[in-house]
Amino acid sequence: xxxxxxxISLKNKEKLFKIFxxxxxxxxxxxxxxxxxxxxxxxGIIDSGSIDIIQTDYDGxxxxxxxxxxxxxxxxxxxxxxxxxxxxxxxxENTIVTFIDYREIENAEFIKSDFYIxxxxxxxxIIFEQMSLKNKRIDILTKKxxxxxxxxxxxxxxxxxxxxxxxxPFSLSTLARYISVxxxxxxxxxxxxxxxxxxxxxxxxxxxYY
Amino acid sequence: xxxxxxxISLKNKEKLFKIFxxxxxxxxxxxxxxxxxxxxxxxGIIDSGSIDIIQTDYDGxxxxxxxxxxxxxxxxxxxxxxxxxxxxxxxxENTIVTFIDYREIENAEFIKSDFYIxxxxxxxxIIFEQMSLKNKRIDILTKKxxxxxxxxxxxxxxxxxxxxxxxxPFSLSTLARYISVxxxxxxxxxxxxxxxxxxxxxxxxxxxYY
DNA sequence: AGTAAAAAGTTGCAATTGCAACAAATGATA
DNA sequence: TATCATTTGTTGCAATTGCAACTTTTTACT
Numbered sequence: 001x002x003x004x005x006x007x008i009s010l011k012n013k014e015k016l017f018k019i020f021x022x023x024x025x026x027x028x029x030x031x032x033x034x035x036x037x038x039x040x041x042x043x044g045i046i047d048s049g050s051i052d053i054i055q056t057d058y059d060g061x062x063x064x065x066x067x068x069x070x071x072x073x074x075x076x077x078x079x080x081x082x083x084x085x086x087x088x089x090x091x092x093e094n095t096i097v098t099f100i101d102y103r104e105i106e107n108a109e110f111i112k113s114d115f116y117i118x119x120x121x122x123x124x125x126i127i128f129e130q131m132s133l134k135n136k137r138i139d140i141l142t143k144k145x146x147x148x149x150x151x152x153x154x155x156x157x158x159x160x161x162x163x164x165x166x167x168x169p170f171s172l173s174t175l176a177r178y179i180s181v182x183x184x185x186x187x188x189x190x191x192x193x194x195x196x197x198x199x200x201x202x203x204x205x206x207x208x209y210y
Numbered sequence: 211x212x213x214x215x216x217x218i219s220l221k222n223k224e225k226l227f228k229i230f231x232x233x234x235x236x237x238x239x240x241x242x243x244x245x246x247x248x249x250x251x252x253x254g255i256i257d258s259g260s261i262d263i264i265q266t267d268y269d270g271x272x273x274x275x276x277x278x279x280x281x282x283x284x285x286x287x288x289x290x291x292x293x294x295x296x297x298x299x300x301x302x303e304n305t306i307v308t309f310i311d312y313r314e315i316e317n318a319e320f321i322k323s324d325f326y327i328x329x330x331x332x333x334x335x336i337i338f339e340q341m342s343l344k345n346k347r348i349d350i351l352t353k354k355x356x357x358x359x360x361x362x363x364x365x366x367x368x369x370x371x372x373x374x375x376x377x378x379p380f381s382l383s384t385l386a387r388y389i390s391v392x393x394x395x396x397x398x399x400x401x402x403x404x405x406x407x408x409x410x411x412x413x414x415x416x417x418x419y420y
Numbered sequence: 421a422g423t424a425a426a427a428a429g430t431t432g433c434a435a436t437t438g439c440a441a442c443a444a445a446t447g448a449t450a
Numbered sequence: 451t452a453t454c455a456t457t458t459g460t461t462g463c464a465a466t467t468g469c470a471a472c473t474t475t476t477t478a479c480t
Contacts, residue, residue, distance in 0.1 A: 055349070065349060105331065112322045120330055121315065127337050134344040139265070139275060141351035142390040144468070145436070173457060180352040182438045187459060189436095203446090203458075354438070355466070383427060392468045397429055399466095413428075413476085 002125045003071060004045050004098075012115035019116075020100035027095045032088040042099045043075030049095025054088050064177040073126060075102065140179050146189040149179045154199070154208055168204040212335045213281055214255050214308075222325035229320055230310035237305045242298040252309045253285030259305025265297050274387040277380075283336060285312065350389050356399040359389045364409070364418055378414040 005013045016022070024047065027033055033051075037044065046068055053066040053074065065087070068074055074089070105120070136156055143149045153175070157166040168175060172190075176183035193199045200207040215223050226232070234257065237243055243261075247254065256278055263276040263284065275297070278284055284299070315333075320326045346366055353359045363385070367376040378385060382400075386393035403409045410417040 065345070065352065105334065112327070117322070117327075120334065124315065124330065124334060124337070127334070127341065131337065131341060131344065134341065134348065135275070137348060138344065138351065141348065142275065144390065144392075147436095171457065172459095180354065182354075183458090184439080184460075185437055188461090191459085357466095381427065382429095393428085394430075394469080395467055398431090401429085 002122055002129070004073075004122050004126060005119070006122050007118050008115050008122075012113075016115065016119055017100075020104045022098055022100045024096060024098045027091045027097065029091055029093050029095075031091045033091060033097065034087065034089045037075070037089075037099065043073055043102050044097045044099050045073045046070050047096040047098055049097075050092045051095060051097075052090045052092055054090060064180075067174070067178070071126065073130065137178070146179075146181050146186055147193070149181065150186070150189060150193070151198075151210075153179060154206060158208055164208045166206050166208070168206065172203070212332055212339070214283075214329070214332050214336060216332050217328050218325050218332075222323075225320070226325065226329055227310075229326075230314045232308055232310045234306060234308045237301045237307065239301055239303050239305075241301045243301060243307065244297065244299045247285075247299075247309065253283055253312050254307045254309050255283045256280050257306040257308055259307075260302045261305060261307075262300045262302055263297065264300060274390075277384070277388070281336065283340065347388070356389075356391050356396055357403070359391065360396070360399060360403070361408075361420075363389060364416060368418055374418045376416050376418070378416065382413070 048070055051068040055065050140149050140152045143152050176186045198210050261278040265275050350359050350362045353362050386396045408420050
């Protein structure tokens with residue numbers, strides 16, 4: 001995963017910070033950082049730590065919209081409508097975030113300097129990666145049964161990890177939230193898949209037989 | 211919706227076409243254009259027309275992964291795993307697509323010319339918009355009932371159109387595919403919502419009472 | 421205007437799922 | 451190592467959903 005300031009010297013990084021009115025903020029665990037953000041024009045880059053984007057609807061149901069980790073970016077430009085009042089951005093551990101003012105990306109003054117161009121290209125690369133992640137998740141979410149959601153996810157992981165023996169990058173509970181199904185129903189479905197000999201599974205270790 | 215070549219003269223557009231080894235291709239309706247693409251390094255921009263990205267899994271089920279219209283961009287960089295063998299990219303009408311070679315984005319030769327910078331900024335803007343669209347769809351897909359999926363979608367539209375009276379941008383059949391539920395079950399749920407006085411609906415015209 | 425194709429709408433029924441309420445196992449921490 | 455918290459796993463049951471097989475309505479085209 002590329003870093004936003006890859007191939008940029010510390011000196012030029014500082015210049016970019018000035019251009020984009022950037023600030024780096026440390027948050028403790030369990031904070032809703034939405035109040036710290038300029039809702040309209042800033043994007044945040046996670047330097048370290050992790051964040052949940054959670055939506056709470058009228059009947060109090062909480063939906064995990066996104067889980068972000070180091071180098072992920074977020075912000076109203078990207079989440080637009082989603083990042084509305086009912087939304088909270090909660091740190092899952094101590095987390096460091098850099099905020100930049102997106103409007104300055106069209107700032108004319110530094111536009112031809114090497115470090116600026118490198119920066120924009122880094123940003124582009126990161127966004128492409130993010131897009132790819134979103135598409136993979138949509139690929140899963142559009143499947144109509146828990147079984148097909150799981151199989152689709154396992155196939156993705158298998159391709160990424162280059163093996164039929166895969167390791168989940170997070171807990172089963174988190175997986176259930178990621179594919180947006182009831183956790184107990186998901187574990188039941190895993191049981192069926194095991195019984196049918198489609199997979200072997202013990203907590204995070206899964207072997208595919210199909 | 212911003213155009214990829216916004217604020218770029220025809221002359222410079224031609225230069226960009228050379229840099230990115232771009233080609234503009236006209237497709238007739240109902241074609242699977244995946245064979246026309248360099249799968250690894252090109253991205254396509256729809257100049258006019260529309261496209262479905264459809265995945266067919268082992269049991270022959272077709273899933274609508276994405277529906278693209280004018281100015282949308284697509285490509286393996288963005289869809290990665292999704293754009294695999296089981297995937298087809300089908301034109302829904304006569305469609306014109308411009309393909310560019312993504313690798314050339316790091317081409318050093320023209321990197322400091324104004325039109326190149328404008329181009330990269332335009333690309334960035336378009337990708338941000340696409341990201342926003344993806345996030346909105348994920349927001350819907352993560353809801354667990356058809357009812358909540360519909361209400362979430364209506365809320366998004368209402369915000370966009372700035373009114374409680376909204377017009378669907380596509381048919382109910384397409385909506386069902388977009389929110390990835392069975393069409394008849396969706397129409398049944400619409401009926402319930404009408405009976406409970408939550409909405410008025412007649413084909414594409416919907417009024418929200420909540 | 422006539423016809424073919426697409427979209428909208430209906431309904432019964434079986435399968436899938438979410439929910440609730442547990443128990444057991446694992447992990448973290450003082 | 452005792453204790454608390456988190457995660458995993460189980461099951462019954464009601465609610466939701468998908469599927470199939472229709473009819474009716476709307477739209478597109480010659």
